[in-house]
Amino acid sequence: MSEPSLEVIEKHLSELNVDESSPAIIRQKQLAAERLNKVKTKRDEEIRSIEEEHRLNFKRGELIQLHAGFVDECRQYIQSFLDQSMDWANIELAIELEKKKKGGNAIAKCIDLPLNLKENKIQLCLSDPNVAQEKNKRDISSLKSDSESSADSESSADSESDSNSDSDSDSDSDKRNNKENTKTRKNKNKEQNNGFPVMIDITISSFANARNYFDSMKAAESRQLKIEKGAGIAYKNAEKKIGQDLVKNIKKENAMALNKNERVKFWFEKFYWFTTSEGYLCLAGRDNLQNDMIYFKYFGDDDFFVSSEIEGSLKVFIKNPIKGESVPPSTILQAGVFAMSSSQAWNGKINTAAWVLHGSDVSKYDSKNNLLPPGTFEYLANKKFLPPAQLVMGFAFYCLVDSESTKIHANNRIHREREHGLIMSLSNEKRALNKLKVTNVKEKTCQNSLQPEETKDQIEEAGLGKTENSPSPSSSTSPSPSPSVGRGKKTKLKKMATKYADQDEEEKELRMKVLGSRKSKGKSQSPQKGLSPTKTESIESKEDMERKKRTHQQTIEGYLLDEQSSTDLATxxxxxxxxxxxxxxxxxxxxxxxxxxxxxxxxxxxxxxxxxxxxxxxxxxxxxxxxxxxxxxxxxxxxxxxxxxxxxxxxxxxxxxxxxxxxxxxxxxxxxxxxxxx
Known part of the structure; x- marks a missing residue:
């Protein structure tokens, strides 16, 4: 990491007054330093590549000038094949065969394959005299070292015994022969790899080829000067941009740390929702249970229901704030597009149509007044199909303003409503469910009035305790003496009586099964003892279905008795x-x-x-x-x-x-x- 990078980063951190020891700040600091180093490394690599290109072009131009005659001969050699209208593949084959000959053509041996005749170019291996001189020097030094080593080996051989002299001389001669063979092979390889590759254009002369390389060398020089001149400015701009990103990221980290407690979401954000261009609220459940929740808590007879026949379509509930008036057609069309956005029509890019029903024509009860399963509705009228619409959606942000700004917008809205004589209010009134609400309230009242009589039996059957006047299990006529109940125990029994006052016999039995405190009664167990496993499973599945129905019914009753929905709609x-x-x-x-x-x-x-x-x-x-x-x-x-x-x-x-x-x-x-x- 370079010092300038650290200085810039430290400067920005000092301006922010943040804790530099926190892991988030250290991570952002490291990322910024890495970006700065990448910018500097990239600039240095560009300059090095241009310098290398400059050096190679200069060398190629010099070699072409040095071997100008030979280069022209190579051009004429290839041109002779082309003048004969020979196939390019056959030209390469002829050159390859010429290379394999022992005393072959020197021109063919200097031409690299494959040829690039599509662009009228060939690559030649031209010998570099500077490289040849260096190789000669290396060869001379290697010969001297070999002669010195051979002299040392001869002196050591003379000092050995006569019995081993013959074998030693034979081995020394073999070593020298092997060294000479390896030297000759190396020299041959060096001679073959002597050339420097140079690309030649066969349509122009050798000097024109050299001039092209010198021109490209000058262009590389000017490009290098521009890069070096603008490197400082580019680096400063990069520092500025990286510094701005560092400040933004650190502020974001701080804001996320401070705003761990997210804003409280509005009640309609639990569902899929939007407001139409005319300002009508549209709600759709994320699942079947939410669809039921919207229907019972927020949907009224003056509202409208929109959906589609395509699989996966949403059930959209349009809230109508003006009683006795219909919603605009554009609002219904927009709700139809919203309903089909989650269906197979979206995945298949199909333009299809939705349908609409009035709120009073949608029910959660069938013709026999039985509650339908979650997400299922009974339609009491014919569906009115809408014209096909193109599925084009969008994502947007509402700006949430403070309370003072909200008051200003509220006053403007009220003023507009008064000008047009509108009375806006959202309602969840359903005439078909009013009777059900009254019935539920009456049942609750009756149950509360019967609590003192039922409490004794329920507590006794549940094994929760006995009162002073409760009869013994063995006799229903003669009372048996029992110890007096303490003051604290009476209070506990009263609380238990209140808690279990609403339990019926079936629910109490189910609770006992779950708790495992006692076995089921004989009536419920005796028929199952001799049943097969399949029949037992069917009975259990029926019990599960009944339990789910009761749970669903209790949930619906909770929706009907919930007063929060009226408050949500009112506000x-x-x-x-x-x-x-x-x-x-x-x-x-x-x-x-x-x-x-x-x-x-x-x-x-x-x-x-x-x-x-x-x-x-x-x-x-x-x-x-x-x-x-x-x-x-x-x-x-x-x-x-x-x-x-x-x-x-x-x-x-x-x-x-x-x-x-x-x-x-x-x-x-x-x-x-x-x-x-x-």
């Missing part, structure tokens, strides 16, 4: 007053709220991106969207509402793509950005 317009698609100069922005909606509903949004059917993953597309939003032109003066503002940019930089992809009901898509199609 919906106040909530939406704080969500601004394009903020004005007086707005104070505190956060961004993501939304996935039909493209036609997002035309007034400041931050939006078009999405079409495709094969890209939603995580990658979300990263591309954030990069696009954070790289656009920014207005630091906050005067142009169409340009990005610094406060908005800072908030978007703190967002994580994994927290945003939950708004997508689809997994594959194609992102379409201005001047850049993904």
């Amino acid at each position: 919906y317009f106040d909530t939406m007053d704080g969500l601004v698609p394009k903020p004005i100069k007086s707005d104070v922005i505190v956060d961004m709220v993501p939304v996935f909606a039909p493209w036609s509903t997002l035309q007034k949004f400041k931050y939006k991106a078009k999405i079409q059917p495709g094969l890209a993953k939603k995580g990658k597309c979300m990263n591309d969207i954030i990069n696009y939003f954070t790289s656009r032109k920014m207005d630091n003066t906050r005067s142009d509402t169409d340009l990005d503002w610094p406060q908005e940019r800072e908030i978007i930089n703190t967002l994580r793509s994994n927290d945003l992809i939950g708004v997508f009901p689809i997994n594959k898509m194609r992102l379409v950005l201005p001047q850049n199609k993904k």
Whole structure:
């Protein structure tokens, strides 16, 4: 790591006043230093490559001038084959055969194969006199060293005994012969590898070829001067850019550390949602249970229900704030596009149609008044099919403003409503379910009134304790004496009685089975003793189905008795007053709220991106969207509402793509950005 890199990084860190010992800051510091070193290394490599190119071109030009006559002979040699209209493959074959001959043509031996006759070029191996001189010097020095070693070996051989002299002389002579053979082979290889490869254009003379190399050498020199001259400026620009990225990344790390407690999501963000271009709220469940939740808690007779016959389509509930009025056709069409965006029509890129029903024509009960399974509805009228629509969606950000800005937008909305004489209110009233609500309330009241009578039997049967007047198990007529119950125990028994007051006999029996505190009664066990395993499994599956039905029924009753949904609907317009698609100069922005909606509903949004059917993953597309939003032109003066503002940019930089992809009901898509199609 170079010193300039460290100085720049330390300067930016000192301006931020951050804890440099934290792991996140150390990681960002290392990444910035690596980027700076890469910039410097890349510049040095470019200069070295240009210098090497300059040296080689100069050497090639000199060799062509030195062997000008031989180069022209090589050109004429190849041209003679071409004049005979010989096939290029046959030309290469002829040159290869000539090379294999012992006393072959010297010109053919200097031509490298394969030929590049398509561009009228051939490669020659031209001998370099400087390299030959160096080789001669090395050969002379090696011969001297060999002679010295042979003299030493002869003197050592004379000093040995006479009995071993013959064998030693034979071995020495063999060694010398082997050395001489290896020397000759090395010299031959050196002579063959003597040449320096030079590319020649056969259509021009040797001197013209040399001039081309000298011209390219001059061009390399001028390019090197430009790089060296602009290296300082380029390095400073890189330092500035890397420093800005370092500051941005560190601020993002700090913001993510400070904002660990994410904002509380609005009630409609639990579902898939969007608002149409006319301002109508559209909700869709993420699964069947959520569809039931929307129906029972937020859907009313004045609302509309939109879906499609295609597999995977969403069930979209349109909230109608104006009683007795129908919603605009464009709103229904947009809801239809939203419903089909998660279906097979999106994956198959099919333009198809959705259908719509009035809220009073949708029910969760069949003709026999039985509750339907989760996600299933009974349609009481004929479906009205919509015209086919093109599936074009979009991703956008609402700007969440502070309370003061929300009040301003709320006053403007109320003023517009009064001008047009509109009364806006969301309701979940369903006339068909009013009777069911009243019935549930009456049942609860009756159960509470019967608590004192039922409590004794339930506590006794559950084995929770006995009161003073409770009869013994063996006799139902004669009471048996029992010890008095303490004051604390009476309070405990009262709490237990209140807790288990709503239990019926069947539920109590099931709880006992789960707890394993006692066996089932004889009536329930005796028929199963002689049953086969298949019948036992069928009985258990029926019990599971009954248990699921009871659980579903209890969930629905909870929805009907929940008063929070009415509060959510009553405060919906106040909530939406704080969500601004394009903020004005007086707005104070505190956060961004993501939304996935039909493209036609997002035309007034400041931050939006078009999405079409495709094969890209939603995580990658979300990263591309954030990069696009954070790289656009920014207005630091906050005067142009169409340009990005610094406060908005800072908030978007703190967002994580994994927290945003939950708004997508689809997994594959194609992102379409201005001047850049993904």
